[in-house]
Amino acid sequence: MALTKNAVCPFCGLGCDDIAIERTETGITPQPTGCPQADSLFQRSASPGSGPRVGGAPASLEEAVAAAARHLAGRRAPLIAGMQTDVAGVLAALSLADRIGATVDHRHSEGLFRNLAVLQRLGWTVTTFAEVRNRADLILVVGPDPVASYPRFWERWVAPAPALLPEGSRRQVVFLGGTPEPKTIDDLGGAPETVAEGAGINDSVTALRLALDGSGTEAFVDLGRRLLTARYAVVVWAAGMFGGEASDLTVESIVRLVRTVDTTTRCSGLPLSGTDNLAGANYACVWRTGFPLRTSFAGGLLSHDPDAMSWARRLPGSDAVLWISSFRHETPAADIARAKGPVVALATPETTFDKEPDVFIPVGTPGIDHAGDVFRSDSVLALHARALIDRGLPRAADVLDRIGASLTEAPAC
């Protein structure tokens, strides 16, 4: 058995790099981390079994790549989605999108676009994980406890003692609207305060903004006063976990709250959204095209529409779909099954589908089968996750490059 210490976890976006991985002849297993995502997703069998398939039948990689190129060439409205891959994979997907005129999106971009809508019309004031850990004396969580999507958030970024606060200062955590999960109470060594538990997110933020002037119920006025007297307050939200009642307008309200408080003392936001290298996929798209995800390359031009070009909106009208999913084994299979045109899937070998894709090419997971760069969800730190096991699985980036190279030879079908 071999042990790798300090493996980088590419999954939820918190960028944990302290995972211990045991490797045996049968595969790899993580030593328990307390994170359900890492504990299950680092479990990989040495012989995952499934090879490339074309039309459901086993095929060589060459045949599968050629079939993929045939399906994607000459289409009117192809879609490249999922985009759950490392930066190299994303860049390769963007190059391919440029060639075939595809629209691109990441599977988990819904919450990100609630945030970007505000960034693009107003801007924002935000901070990053190490600042939170070292400086924050008041942390206000708006909406649901992020622990369900970002399991070690409290343990790694809030529980450690803040080094840059005066000696004896204590960090306070307050939930606005949401309810702390048991793991959070455990990680923080006690239950954090809650204000307006169970109330609507948008209404709660509005009430708090009004309370900064001293109007409203005592709980809100008190919370407003504490924000204004904190040294370095941080307002945390995970827009992807907001329910239907909370939209980009809720995010805007949070940003305006932060900005008001930040005029006299320090206050910053911490938007959490970065599962499966979402932050890296978006950033690579921004640097390559000048636009965020949900951008179309149709006609050799670029056009971006944060609503109309989401994968969920585009999928029904697309005449070919390339779905990339290299981190975890499940996909929105029911949605993909509804695609009218051919589906090419580049996914982990263990992935199952409701409907067999026209072409299936198993790819490795960045940070497990091959090295790859993934962004932390605060978008500042890119991590280089190294390989842990050789199972003969190709990088998504290489498969995408090969599909691109085959396009020149492939007559459109």
Place this chain on the structure above:
Amino acid sequence: MLIKLAGGRLFDPANGRVDVTGDIWIRDGRIVADPGPGAKPDETHDLSGRIVMAGATDIHSHIAGGKLNIARMLMSEEHHAHVHPAHGLCGCGSGIATPSTLTTGYRYAEMGFTAAFEPAMLGMNARHTHLEMADIPMLDTGGYLVLGNDDFLLDLMASGAGQSAVNDYVGWMLEATQSLGIKVVNPGGINAFKFNQRKLDLDEQGPHYGLTPRDIVTTLARAVHDLGVPHPLHVHGCNLGVPGNVATTLETIQATSGLPIHMTHIQFHSYGTEGDRKFSSGAAAIAEAVNRSPLLSVDIGQVLFGQTVTASADVGTQRGTAAVGSPRKWVSMDIECEAGCGVVPFKYRDKSYVNALQWAIGLELFLLLDDPWRVFLTTDHPNGAPFTFYPELIRLLMDRDYRLSKLAEIHPDAPAHTTLGSIAREYTLADIATMTRAAPARILGLEDRGHLGVGAIGDVVVYTDQPNRAAMFEKPDLVFKNGQVIVRAGEIVSVVQGFTHTVRPGYDNLIERRLAKYFDERMGVNIDTFRIKDDEIRNGQGLVRHACNARGDGC
């Protein structure tokens, strides 16, 4: 592959050749000596009458990294309005002030630039910046690491660890982040802002650590010098943009005298408080101080009129700019106990007194600084203007009549407050070749770049001599990168990848123990996760390391 560039007018100040007619020979990407009468070139370009220079280098251009991506997203209107379609060999892109990566490479190359350096790379954002720089085709790149507001350095200094420990830290960071140089931005001021102190003067003690900006800038300048890093400390001083900051700038020059430093976008640091509007030019005083400080170099950060976006680690200063930004939206970030980031879209208007005077101050500085080896052509892209304005800027410097015609168009009260109209100097082609080629390569320690001598890389640009210098520098006839024609008559004919330039000075790696603990306890990141390995740079293809000759006592 042997190429002969025959009979051009060579402007090669690094080798003492100015307007000397001669041949250049390139073999396998590098300039070689004339191989003699029997040599049979595979390719010959008849350049008689044409002007030949080395590829141009931009020493200060924000081309990649987190703040650029934020700026691109904030400048969404401009990106929608300026989509650059895919054509020929070129992929599509968008944007003017914050062009996407492919567009950045194409536009620079079309203007004869073969290298551009990102001047503000944060340590925790370095891997991102390198990934993004590697996606810019056509150009050599590299980054200057931002230090001087990082809690580790300030703690090291405040705890009395001494200069040699600082040197070790700086050396370690240069290596770990694969940087080419060190930049300091508003020394201590960004850190102070995190403690809610919103202004910090050169001799004011900052919160928590009790250090002054003067302490920080001199300590870092010393460290960079002792380690033998070729590029002196790149200084973005205190009080950027503040009327009256000319005094701070002069004091900073004084504080660092005896040590080489490079003061960047000095136009933004040359403002007086005279006149009814309490905003005036300090260019003459600054130029005089620079002219008599042989160890000091500067770049200008010229303002040119139009829409752009300002992006800086100097977050507190940017909060002030936000009130006058356009369109009115802005981003402010505190980043990883290292620095920050402020992004504010901005429109410089020739009918605004302040903007018009900023434009004039930049030009005064260019024209009053008498040594083209110590002044560099920059707009602090995109902060003063997009880099695509360089041909216009060159024309303003080379053509007095044109300059006067533009001076007549600005805010009517501004010309009375600048000496620009009375300055007769016109830059020569030799000055331009020095300022954009020979001097930047020398100040960065890029020995085989910026000149046309034997051993130099085959980055060569060929122009037709035209009276309209903007037209001339906008569209060279030929651009060679590593000996390959990449641009012909302003069109990209070959897409190539450049190199990433770095340094790796020697240092006592005992510092790593303290750093490992710091990364573990404070940053929540393992020190090995932070460190960027050589094979990560351009996938192991294209890392260039430049020598450092330590000047410390070695103990």
